[in-house]
Amino acid sequence: MKELLEVFKKDEKNYYERLKSIYEKVESGDCAGCGLCCSESVGATYTESLNIISFIKKNNIMTRKLMDSIVDYYLDVYIKRNKCPFLDEDKKCLIYDVRPLNCRLYGHWVEKEYEANYERLLKENIEISKELEKSYDFKVPNDYLTFKIPYCKDFKGKIMKKPQRDALYDLTLKEDNTLILKNDINIEYEDMGIVEHILGYLLNKDIILNLKLKGKLNKKMRNRIKNIAWLRWSALRL
Numbered sequence: 001m002k003e004l005l006e007v008f009k010k011d012e013k014n015y016y017e018r019l020k021s022i023y024e025k026v027e028s029g030d031c032a033g034c035g036l037c038c039s040e041s042v043g044a045t046y047t048e049s050l051n052i053i054s055f056i057k058k059n060n061i062m063t064r065k066l067m068d069s070i071v072d073y074y075l076d077v078y079i080k081r082n083k084c085p086f087l088d089e090d091k092k093c094l095i096y097d098v099r100p101l102n103c104r105l106y107g108h109w110v111e112k113e114y115e116a117n118y119e120r121l122l123k124e125n126i127e128i129s130k131e132l133e134k135s136y137d138f139k140v141p142n143d144y145l146t147f148k149i150p151y152c153k154d155f156k157g158k159i160m161k162k163p164q165r166d167a168l169y170d171l172t173l174k175e176d177n178t179l180i181l182k183n184d185i186n187i188e189y190e191d192m193g194i195v196e197h198i199l200g201y202l203l204n205k206d207i208i209l210n211l212k213l214k215g216k217l218n219k220k221m222r223n224r225i226k227n228i229a230w231l232r233w234s235a236l237r238l
């Protein structure tokens with residue numbers, strides 16, 4: 001991630017412009033602004049996440065409170081569902097201008113495809129939970145597993161079928177490939193949320209996963225992790 005951030009910085013303007021041109025292909029609609037679809041941190045590509053990190057840094061959006069929420073979100077994954085840390089108290093998105101494609105497409109889903117996607121994710125999560133139980137004796141709570149953001153019926157806008165949405169996802173992934181291959185960075189693609197991307201840059205995720213799954217995540221340890229994340233973020237120069 002650190003390497004990616006370095007190479008992104010060299011060509012940042014172009015990546016930003018290209019992402020913008022992909023985002024502009026999603027027609028804006030009429031959103032009720034209920035914030036329900038922001039009930040969890042959504043997935044973002046590497047390029048999108050670097051664009052978001054740059055935006056947060058340059059616009060001084062990060063506060064200690066926000067960093068604490070990001071860390072809490074990350075530490076509580078597999079334990080409880082926290083809302084997306086970027087949703088503020090007025091149900092506004094703090095990174096609205098650079099929010100990833102997933103957020104932009106939310107109201108545009110076909111209901112049947114949305115439900116099928118939920119079933120697919122549920123199956124995947126059940127498999128992950130079985131593996132966690134087998135390898136770490138860690139039991140994922142049932143309400144975490146079955147959590148579901150209901151299909152949005154309040155958004156008024158163009159419905160986009162899977163091939164149309166996939167075509168846009170492909171364009172964002174192409175940006176990742178350019179970033180990774182052009183700069184000869186050897187990295188495996190991982191499906192990650194914005195929170196994981198940010199903390200992947202600041203913290204050692206393997207150590208944290210171990211602490212979490214082995215039940216060693218007490219309040220003192222949680223605060224220590226938050227302090228490290230905050231100090232590293234503060235030292236980050238763009």
Ligand code: SF4
Nearest residue numbers: 031032034035037152
């Ligand atoms: S897209 Fe739907 S669920 Fe999300 S904020 Fe708008 S109205 Fe609410």
Ligand code: SF4
Nearest residue numbers: 038084086087093103
């Ligand atoms: S990034 Fe913004 S739009 Fe996306 S889930 Fe978070 S608060 Fe909602």
